[in-house]
Amino acid sequence: MRLRLVPQETNIDFFKYARLTFGGSVVAMVLSIGIWLAMGLNFGIDFLGGTTIRTQSAVAVDVGLYRDALAPLALGDVSITQVFDPTFGPEQNVAMIRIQAQEGAEAVTPAIIAAVEAALIAVVPDISFPSVESVGPKVSGELIQTAIIAVLASLAAILVYIWLRFEWQFSVGAVAALIHDVILTIGIFSLLQIRFDLATIAALLTIIGYSINDTVVIFDRLRENLIKYKSRPLQDVMNLSANETLSRTLMTSGTTLIALLALLILGGDVIRGFVFAIFWGVIVGTYSSIYVAKNVVLMIGVKRDWSKPDQQSGTQFSNIDA
């Protein structure tokens, strides 16, 4: 008895509820942007500057106590959050303290870190500081810039690649799906106020990479079928291609999600935000490959005469043999 995520032969009309699915995506994107503008992102020190101190102690974390201990230092905005994780032992009580970048300080101020540590040791004698990280405002500004460039460069590179390998309509569809994924991910980070830092940007790029992977597989089949069925309506050929690759799409997403789930639960709190972003992105990316990318291509249309396939596109790898 084999496990089948989808029946052997599927004949789903992916465009039947196109208004609902595509419209839903558009609404979700608008909502995401709205949430983003309204609630903002919980930027980490990579982008805001400042200091984070991770504390650990055998005594249960008392956020109020910590806050009172730090109050006399007048550090401005200090956030203290307790961290829970299934991998922690009973003696592991962990908190994250974030201190904003201090006014007028170009660089990191070690005196403040030392003062904070001393104040905490005074109230919790066995406290230790497994990690202390400081980023000056000068660097954080540049990191934001680099992050934006990285995301845009990735989108541009994919736009060009798909254009070269397929047709420009495909690359527009693919990039539309990617923008959809990125915006929805930013939206969920804003909604849940998960810390948004450099690792999140890396996750965004990974999502882009993963989602395009899915999209390209469907496009690849679509191109093949467009050559095979010259006169069938584009929508039918798209449905056929999506149905033929559906089993693969869900299998790959399934294995990836299983692996990520293990990491999400067992991988520790340090990378949980990073893993969550990718986990979410795989779900959104799979959806957008099926319901967004093709719809965009269908809307702008694509050439139907593939009788003289470009020597440049499509066939150049087919003579590679193992």
Next chain:
Amino acid sequence: MLQIPLWNRLMIVTVVLAGLAFAMPNLFYERVERHNDAVAEIEQTGAVTDALAAERALWPDMLPATLVNLGLDLRGGAHLLAEVQLADVYEARMDGLWPEVRDVLRDARDQVGTIRRQDAPVGELHVRISQPEGIAAAVAAVRTLATPVVSLTGVGAPTLEVRGENDLVIVTLSEAERQATDDRTMQQSVEIVRRRVDEAGTREPTIQRQGADRILIQVPGIGSAQELKDLIGTTARLTFHPVVGRTSDGTASVDARQILLPAMDEEGVFYILEQSPVVTGDDLVDSQPAFDQQSGQPAVTFRFNPAGARDFGNYTAANVGAPFAIVLDEEVISAPVIRQAITGGSGQITGNFTVEESTELAVLLRAGALPAEMVFLEERTIGPELGADSIAAGEIAALVAFAAVLVFMVLSYGLFGAFAAIALLLNVGLIFGVLSVIGATLTLPGIAGIVLTIGMAVDANVLVFERIREEWRTAKGPARAIELGYSRALSAIIDANLTTFIIAVILFALGSGPVRGFSITLGIGIITSVFTAIYVTRLLIVTWFDRRRPKTIEV
């Protein structure tokens, strides 16, 4: 039909075995690391002590001993991003230039009148002359001080830019000279930082120049970023002081304007020195290890710039027979006796040096003081326990992920799924093998990259298997279906993985630290997963097919 040439099979097996061989030492990480450390130490010192030999014996010499470097977030340690204040050097250069400018303008006194240095913005030297009509002559006179810049790009351009404004002579470094100076300053700073970190003997520090004015310093195993900053020492200065006396009392009281400093080599020996130095390391232009011509003993030669040479010459001429102290980092390196006046701007230090010591001292003198102040823009300390926790969590997650994917694949594709799972296991081995061989650094997001690869690596297999299923329905016979499945899925595999690979390259180019670590494992994972999917599983399937010759296949 389903043929793989023998040489092709051999190549596949060789690559897999080599990858696994290089990955294998990582299973015995601590053992191999101690072995490697011992080998490195034996190589460096040349002496094989029993303890070292025992450490070395922990791992057989004939086996590969390649290890994946662990990033700071996994091993614990400190990370600093320092910005070198390049403008400091311009200022020092202008201060150093002033006496020369003064001298040439004095020689032209009848044309320019009296001169006076004015306050000026950083990096500029302003001199006011009392006869504005002589400004052209003044500018021309100062210009004679400019020499051609020596650099790779700007040979021939003058070092100084001199212009006149009414009665003001304004001197700045030329653009070419600034660039050359910046470059020298950065090289010197990196060299000094490296020297200091190396002296602490920590394992595999990373000291890199980043951009125009930054240095990235990562030192695994160090307790905190503060400790690292102490080590690098932002205040290091070389100075030459007159010696007042020598004592063994570390608490001896000294007069005002005198200081008590310990000797670097001799324990319990202190020197009482005049507080104000005769010359400082800023005035040194060169220092080399040498041998004393008379006694043949190791010595160190040094050379001052003109300003330093004049000060040093005057002082030594007046104090022949007296000792003077060479002080670095508040410690007296040596206190040689002045044998004769040193007027040429160069001299020689002799003492109880070995050849190594004289070489080291020369390096200290050359690169003793940081040429410019460093400001720390970013500092991170990660404790070793946190890193160990992360590794443990990552290992468990990876094992669970692998087991789950294996079950899922076998349930879905039966025997073929098992082949894919074997390929997946080999794939993870290959990733570690490649990481070890290229000496890449594994970070926490890197582990996430490997787990992600476990999930995604089966993708290429899934593509092939799904295609075989499809072809099986229409094709004639199982062999044909398998063959068509592989060849027709190839285009999708290549396209899908190339796009992801592009992302990995962009991440690598723009990321740093942990993010870069992630991009490396992601990129390597893509290459190895494509390799295992289209070569290794194919080899497994074809071998199985050749033996069994099944009439039907169930994918």
